[in-house]
Amino acid sequence: MQIILFLGLVVVVYAVYFILSVLFAPLRNVPGPFLARFTNIWYLFQVHKGHVERKNCQLHETYGPVVRYGPKRYSFNSPEAIKTIYGHSTHFAKSSFYDAFMVPGVWNLFTERDIRFHASLRREFQATYSMSNLVNFEPYVDQCARLFDQRLHEVSAAGVPIDIGHWMQCYALDVISQITFAERLGTLDSGNDIGGVMKSLEDSFYYGSTVGIYGHIHPYLFAAISFLDRLTVRGNGQGFLYVVQLAQKKINAYKAKPAAIYEKADDGSEEFVSKFMKQNAANPERFTTDHMLTGCSMNIGAGSDTTGISLSAVLYYLLKNPGCMDKLREEIIAFGKDGKLSESPTYKQSQDMPYLQAVLKEALRLHPAVGQPLERIVPEGGATIDGKYFAQGTIVGVNCWAAHRNKAVWGQDADEFKPDRWLTTDTDKLSAMNRSWIPFGVGSRTCIGRHISMLEMCKLVPRIIRDFDFELVDGLQADWKTTAYWFVKPSNFRVRVRTCSAVS
Known part of the structure; x- marks a missing residue:
């Protein structure tokens, strides 16, 4: 009986510690689904349903450029995040997600x-x-x-x-x-x-x-x-x-x-x-x-x-x-x-x-083949991405679907198929679109x-x-x-x- 009580106490203490560590974590203010704060099961369920790319876009539409989709998983959709995470001079290694492939x-x-x-x-x-x-x-x-x-x-x-x-x-x-x-x-x-x-x-x-x-x-x-x-x-x-x-x-x-x-x-x-x-x-x-x-x-x-x-x-x-x-x-x-x-x-x-x-280019923008975030691990020393500091070991990534529908880059017609957008004579706009066009990945x-x-x-x-x-x-x-x-x-x-x- 005493052993059972002891084990029960250990479970309670661990649960309280876990909940408090989540509620008072440095990144507690990053928005996202409530369940995703505590477990990766939320993400697993979304993937299993077969429409995770849509949900990822919806999260960014609802919460903005940085969203949580797991306890230590964060999705981004901005050009700045693409450059920070995947640039040739960065040291963000792939996460263990890729081991299963x-x-x-x-x-x-x-x-x-x-x-x-x-x-x-x-x-x-x-x-x-x-x-x-x-x-x-x-x-x-x-x-x-x-x-x-x-x-x-x-x-x-x-x-x-x-x-x-x-x-x-x-x-x-x-x-x-x-x-x-x-x-x-x-x-x-x-x-x-x-x-x-x-x-x-x-x-x-x-x-x-x-x-x-x-x-x-x-x-x-x-x-x-x-x-x-x-x-x-x-x-x-x-x-x-x-x-x-x-x-x-x-x-x-x-x-x-x-x-x-x-x-x-x-x-x-x-x-x-x-x-x-x-x-x-x-x-x-x-x-x-x-x-x-x-x-x-x-x-x-x-x-x-x-x-x-x-x-x-x-x-x-x-x-x-x-x-x-x-x-x-x-x-x-x-x-x-x-x-x-x-x-x-x-x-x-x-x-x-x-x-x-x-x-x-427009078809690959609206329907890139990959529908999940391209996960990377924040390297030693941590990193600041989109104005927020992420400690080393945190999983961060950009989903091509979300980046390709960011209205700040593509305009209010981002969800529409408009090949003519690529024929613009505005070189600055064209350059910005090309930096956010990543159907084949980006960087090294x-x-x-x-x-x-x-x-x-x-x-x-x-x-x-x-x-x-x-x-x-x-x-x-x-x-x-x-x-x-x-x-x-x-x-x-x-x-x-x-x-x-x-x-x-």
Whole structure:
């Protein structure tokens, strides 16, 4: 009985101490949901519901530029916060949230939290992912674009609606597989999820976006799930582990080919795995087989959802704004008549199309792929952000969705799709918008594959807008449905497709 009373007293004392420490904490005046002051369960519940990006925007709309979403978690939406937290000269490391996106023992650029080690790793990959190098992959992208074009013609002839969001990801997945391994996965052939890659990615991002909130439990939970998986008849890895295993199989198959197939002149035109093999052969201690695996698995793991989502967003907002669709099509047709746009549009040609580029930037502003704050840890000595001091160890971050809807930057029409805002002659305003436009992240952790995504979009969008008419099955008044588990992905984005009368 005395032991029970003692334990009860300990619990009461701890509870009182915890409550008082919260109520009298230095940052107690930072607003946010009441429950979020005491526990991360509030944030976990919002993520689980699948619309955390909307809630994050609502919090900033209600409370201002700095809001609380956990006991030691704070979200910002200002340009000043972006610069302070993510600037190249800052030392804000990623939080343990990112641990849940990795396979224990298999490092990758996205999840690596050590700033110096990440910088050294990134240097090994930087040249391969540069835009000057990636334009050499255009023939690979053209192959997939032509096949996608063929599928749309078939759909048009059949007169049946399709989930265009799914097909956009099929295109992106086949492109990234083609430029990584010199062969498509085959998703564009039938529209099927070949090998369950898409399903594995969806499971991975749900796991990472929820478990990451309690990142320290990831190694134990991952081990338990892997053990249970080995007990099944299938016995294959799931989620991120499945993607890593798939990449390793593809690498092994590529190595098994006759040397003459992949030993090409180093002119920048060969697939990623070939380039990685050459780097490994030249300096196996510096660029190891682990580098090869992480590069290839990183492409597959992050290279389809992001591009598929972004392409879907471009089409969705054009369909919701017919005037913008007409204006873009007019530009595309005019460039074609003037001989400035090929049958298979090139990346270089797309860069000379101002309205196309404005449409792409505006779609990525309103619907960036990532829907959760890009969490960082305040470094030793603390930091002042937006006029408030945050002690070291505090988790801070900017959600792209919130930053992209900050009316102080974008104006009262921040929630509207207006590509013309990017065509302003006001250089100061344009500069301010560009500083707050962060769909691929910002600073030293900017997405290394962003150029691949832009290459795919710049080549496909003018092609399909020129060749096809699209119609929302649910009508202009209905909003599409999305779910946010790290990535904000559309579901059942159904359209009807017809061969465009302008080119028929």
